[in-house]
Amino acid sequence: MRLNRRLFLGNGAAAATTLAAPALLAEGGGKPRVIVIGGGAGGATAARYIAKDSKGAIDVTLIEPSRAYYTCFFSNLYIGGFREMDDLGHTYGALAANHGINVVHDWAIGVDRDAKAVSLADGASLSYDKLILSPGIDFVDGAVEGWSLSAQNAMPHAFKGGSQTELLKAQIASMPEGGIFAMVAPPNPFRCPPGPYERISMVAHSLKQTNPTAKIIVADPKAKFSKMALFQEGWLEHYPGMIDWIGEDFGGANVSVDPDAMTITIDGETTKVNVCNVIPAQKAGHIAEMAGVTGGNWAPINAEDMSSKADPDIHVLGDAADQGDMPKSGFAANSQAKVCANAVRGALTGSRVFPPKFTNTCWSLIDTDDGVKVGATYEVRDGRIAKVDGFISAPGESADLRRATFEESEGWYAGIVADMFS
The missing domain is CATH 3.50.50.60 (FAD/NAD(P)-binding domain)
Structure with a gap:
């Protein structure tokens, strides 16, 4: 119905x-x-x-x-x-x-x-x-090493509706061909449990049309998330090879960022990214x-x-x-x-x-x-x-x-x- x-x-x-x-x-x-x-x-x-x-x-x-x-x-x-x-x-x-x-x-x-x-x-x-x-x-101060509210323009959270959402979309649209979008997902509990993963889906949908060789990295401190099987099924079907989800078991809880250098470090491995969506605790x-x-x-x-x-x-x-x-x-x-x-x-x-x-x-x-x-x-x-x-x-x-x-x-x-x- x-x-x-x-x-x-x-x-x-x-x-x-x-x-x-x-x-x-x-x-x-x-x-x-x-x-x-x-x-x-x-x-x-x-x-x-x-x-x-x-x-x-x-x-x-x-x-x-x-x-x-x-x-x-x-x-x-x-x-x-x-x-x-x-x-x-x-x-x-x-x-x-x-x-x-x-x-x-x-x-x-x-x-x-x-x-x-x-x-x-x-x-x-x-x-x-x-x-x-x-x-x-x-947001909890210091929840993500290297990130603070003063860095929210360089690495937006976009977890409050309005200007942050517009900023994140503009950054995605400006990514170079084959660029990298990174997300730092939050620990439980947080606003809208499926929200970060729907966002990954929507970022992938946008990039598939305008920048199909782009990559998405998700650093997640959790071993599982809301609707996990549904999202992963959908990512495999609609966006094969585009999304790399790194959960707790693979170092997703050991993350830091550098907004000035535009890098994310996951379990000791540093990657240069073009957009970084940091969603803190x-x-x-x-x-x-x-x-x-x-x-x-x-x-x-x-x-x-x-x-x-x-x-x-x-x-x-x-x-x-x-x-x-x-x-x-x-x-x-x-x-x-x-x-x-x-x-x-x-x-x-x-x-x-x-x-x-x-x-x-x-x-x-x-x-x-x-x-x-x-x-x-x-x-x-x-x-x-x-x-x-x-x-x-x-x-x-x-x-x-x-x-x-x-x-x-x-x-x-x-x-x-x-x-x-x-």
């Missing part, structure tokens, strides 16, 4: 149902106040559902520095030539116009949990009754650390409502959350946001709170019309999100099924961006 926009939006209908209840006043009188930091798949969805379903009973402010949000999901398709950058960019005007959300384009630079206030870069301070953090990822976006809700690199939460284990009035969504079995994906963040929105609305207005349910699917494109997917459903067990059952595409599937899987992903993309921004 093809997943279209109507079906996707309908999946959250039960969890989003509102029962009439008198609004509970925030301390000091007036409407309860919710601040959401981060306007991606988690934050924008949570802000929209709280505002929409509370029917004006809750004052919702969304803090996001970017006026246009470029999705990291589907950005690999831009690199492969299947999407334009404008297809990935979305703005926040409808959230303000349709739902009364106060959209603030500024940086959140501090959280005072005792005062329940968020500080902005322009000097303003905003009070909240509930705070939702959905800041995405930042990741951690929760910095504002979560500033708020004091991280434990290690991520923010531990209570799965029932995505509330922080450090503070019941702060909720953490998406990539930043240490929540259990769900992968760090846009679909997962959107699913978590709906659970969180329902719980926050219930806490502030007395409306009914439904039992939490979570779902996720991650699609990947290997070549034209060759789409694959993996997904699962989840429930809460012992305060964590636990996998109930799952599915994955099988090697050797028919071309018609692979085409249908890709079309399904396109329907999902249209649905999720409408769920976030309309």
Whole structure:
């Protein structure tokens, strides 16, 4: 069955149902106040559902520095030539116009949990009754020897949507005939587990058309990765001899780079490359650390409502959350946001709170019309999100099924961006 926009939006209908209840006043009188930091798949969805379903009973402010949000999901398709950058960019005007959300384009630079206030870069301070953090990822300093954020123009990560994605595509287009593209893949856990390998597929797709003698090297600290059999089957079929994947067992965890010399050293062997896509180890976006809700690199939460284990009035969504079995994906963040929105609305207005349910699917494109997917459903067990059952595409599937899987992903993309921004 093809997943279209109507079906996707309908999946959250039960969890989003509102029962009439008198609004509970925030301390000091007036409407309860919710601040959401981060306007991606988690934050924008949570802000929209709280505002929409509370029917004006809750004052919702969304803090996001970017006026246009470029999705990291589907950005690999831009690199492969299947999407334009404008297809990935979305703005926040409808959230303000349709739902009364106060959209603030500024940086959140501090959280005072005792005062329940968020500080902005322009000097303003905003009070909240509930705070939702959905800041995405930042990178672990020193995760790849020789690389730092100051080198991201020479060796882009492109694991945040927007200018980095454009830069990486431009570098690929400028490779000399027979040049070398290298990727340093990240250790677990990281944003979008199939993402680096879909990217390799899309880079190969582009080079096959414009630079067919080019080579791709992948240095990977892991012995296996998401959809490994599917990707390797596809690489052999579509890009024979182009991709050299070097996993943990072959030295992929012993890597350094030199952005000035444009070299990568894998297990002592140095190679001159033309493009190097360094995807470092990741951690929760910095504002979560500033708020004091991280434990290690991520923010531990209570799965029932995505509330922080450090503070019941702060909720953490998406990539930043240490929540259990769900992968760090846009679909997962959107699913978590709906659970969180329902719980926050219930806490502030007395409306009914439904039992939490979570779902996720991650699609990947290997070549034209060759789409694959993996997904699962989840429930809460012992305060964590636990996998109930799952599915994955099988090697050797028919071309018609692979085409249908890709079309399904396109329907999902249209649905999720409408769920976030309309």
